[in-house]
Amino acid sequence: MSLILRNVSHSYHRGTPLETMALRDVNLTVEPFQWVAVVGHTGSGKSTLAQHLNALLLADEGSVLVDGIQAVKGSKDLREIRRRVGLVFQYPEQQLFAETVEEEMAFGPHNWGVPSEEIPRAVDEALALVGLSALPRDRSPFSLSGGQKRRLAIASVLAVRPAYLVLDEPTAGLDSQGRRGLMTLIAGLRREGIAVVQVTHDLELALAYCDKICVLERGRALFWGTPQVVVEQLLDRPVQGLILPEVLAFARNLRERGFDVPLSWDPEEVARAIVREVGKCSS
């Protein structure tokens, strides 16, 4: 039971002069209970990758397997794949359309044929997952605040209980407080047994929260592994448009000047090491 991309390549406008290769030979595995980050600069192919995970886009070459089901063109299983892999687009609040919260939430379950007597419970559960339990069900989605709208949109995808949730830049346009709130929410989803794939350009965020990181550059999966592994690789070979966390860059500069500071992106760890080093100097 896992989500597997094997040697996936994809190009847009195939067979025209505008043809562009968006993904080249990408491999990626998402296990249950994992929180995977796909990190890359604008145009690195991360959104294209996200749309392959739930068969909205199909691979030109290579294969996508979701719990053993292969995403093949024309297959009847594509809908099953889309049900198992929930995809939340960037600015998901823009997809809201219904007159009431209830109706908005029931859209997904209704489409997938969830029996109507079970829908209210699914709705309640999904709203609880995003911390909107108290929201009156008859309110208009358009009357909610920006943050609430985004949570509602995420809940509307969660209402069919996907095994995997793919989020494309979920923190786009949020302030630091909103960002932290959303990351806490995602951590909660993971505890509920949902595997999460988060697409982001924010390396710092990925390092702080995710189990595994895939770094994309111009459609190629350059690095893959735990934050520690990826950071070591990144320090060896910088990736176009990807900014190292300030703390990490600072620690590296100190190390280059001969101080014994760990190559860490955790501010506390680095701060403690600096205090220790300062103590050594003065004694």
Place this chain on the structure above:
Amino acid sequence: MQFMNHMTLGQYVPADSFVHHLDPRCKILGTVTLLTGIFLVGDLRVFFGWALLFAAVTTLARVPLTMALRSARPVVFLVLFTALIHVFLTKGEPIWEWGILTVTVEGVVMASRMALRLLFLVLFAGFLTLTTSPMELSDGLERLFSPLTPLGFPAHDLAMMMTIALRFIPTLLDETDRIMKAQLARGADLDRGNIVRRLRAFVPVLVPLFVIVFQRADDLATAMEARGYRGGKGRSRLNPLKWRLGDGAALAVLVAVVALIVLVDRGLS
């Protein structure tokens, strides 16, 4: 699943030709003359003249003939439909009868005339958009209608609206694509069932699209106001249109040719 891949809008084909470099006003006036001429001609033999003229201008514009003919593709059905109606519903000398359907000589002539007329109307109008960029076109229209401004005709505003509309078509196509995908990911079924079901299935796409459109319009209005936009009064241009001798000459030649074709038609009938 790139839904909007196949749509091509604004069929302008840039090229370095005599026709492309003509002033848009010249091309607009020329097209109006041509369309009037096409309406005045009735004799089927004279339509050969339009065909020759069309071939001549496309060669002059260095546009491949196949591409120029492609602009007629969307109306082929309409042309055939009109022709059929005329074939069967024109009264006159019958040449073929089957049940309630009667084909008359007059019907065939009338149908051919209407079909050819429609075809050439679309071809010449299409030729204008093929050789003139949308921006030039709206500039040209603005200048052509500006003498009416003192009478209260909003020439500048209309041109500005046209420019904005054209500018946002690709943006809106992108947005539509994105929202369709977002709803597909939520299990929407956009391409199954009968027409009523399909239309209803599009509500989740249309509502968000409308919200986005109004938001964008609002933002754009604020941005324009913030930069001091107050309509066309006293506004100068980066690239002012210039009417050259060549434009006058080209228009004169075209008018002469159209007049000749119309006179030939009059002479034959």
